[in-house]
Amino acid sequence: MSSQRRSYESGHKPKCLVVVDDTAEWDRAVYYASRWAVRVGGGVVMLRVIEIPDQNQQWLGVADVMRAEAIDIAEQALDRASGRANGVAGITPERVIREGDTIAQIRKAIEADVDITTLVLAASDGPDGPGPIVTAMVRHLGSFPVPVVVVASSLTDDDIDALT
Template sequence: MGTRKFLVLLDDSRECLNAMRFAAMRAANTGGAVVILSVIPAEDIQHGFGVADVMRAEAQERIEAHFEVFAKWMRAKPKVEPELVIREGDPAEELISQISDDPQIGVVVLGLNSDKSAANPVLTRLMREAGTLACPITIVPGEMSKERLEAIT
C-alpha cells in the first residue's frame, strides 16, 4: 500500500493551523506523509481574455507562499516533507475527488472552529458523504493547545 497519507485542507482559517499540526505530528509518529490540498474557488477565476490565467497564477502564488510557511515548520519540527496539491472548484467537491484520486490517503484531517454559528460547508458536505468515503475523517478542535495535540498524536 505504501505510505499512508494524511490529507489536510489549506485555507485561511485559524483552525487550519491545528489540523496541520495534528496531521504533521501523526505522520511523523507513524511514518506517514502529509498532503496539503488547497482549492481555488471557481468563482475567483473570471474568464475571458487571458484574465483567468493571470488570476489562476496569482492564486497559485498566494497558495504556494502560504504552503511554504507550514512546510518550513513541518520540515523542521516533525520532520515531514508535505506535498502540495492545488485544485480548482468547490473545496468540498475537490477534497472528495482528491480522496478518490489518491488511494494512499488514509485519513482526512479537518480543523473545527469553536464558533458554533460559523458554518463549515466542507465539513457539512463530508459528513453527508462520510459513509461512502474511502477513509476516516479526523476533526481537530481549533482551540486545542499545542501541548494537548502533542500529547495525543
C-alpha cells in the same frame, strides 16, 4: 470507495490529507497530521483548492490573471503550512493545488493517491460554526472514502501531542 487503499503494502506508506485554507484553524490540522506522520512513519499531503468563477470567452485574459494570482496565493499558503509541518515534525509534506469545488477536489485528491488513509480537518470553536469545509463535509461523511479526523481549534500543541 473507488480506489483500494494500498498504504500498508510493501513500497507504500500511510498518509494524511490536510486541507490548507484561509481559516485560522488550519494550523491545528497541520500540527495533528504532522505529529501523527512522525508517530506512524507516514506522510502528509497538503491540499489547497482554488475556486475560479467561470468566465465568458471574452474575459479569458481576466480569468488567466485571476488563476495565476490564486495559484500564487495557494503556493504561499502551502509554504506556510509546509514550514509549520517541518518545524513541528521535521517532515516535508507533499503539496497539491487543485481547482474547483472543494469537496469534489478533496475526493479527487484521495482517489489520486492510494496511500491516503485519513482526511484531517480542523474545526473552529467560534460562534460562526466549525468552518466552511467541516460544515460542507458533514453532508458527505457517510459516503466518504477514508476516515475523517476533525481537530478542535481549542486543542493546544500539548493536547495534540498527547493524542498523537
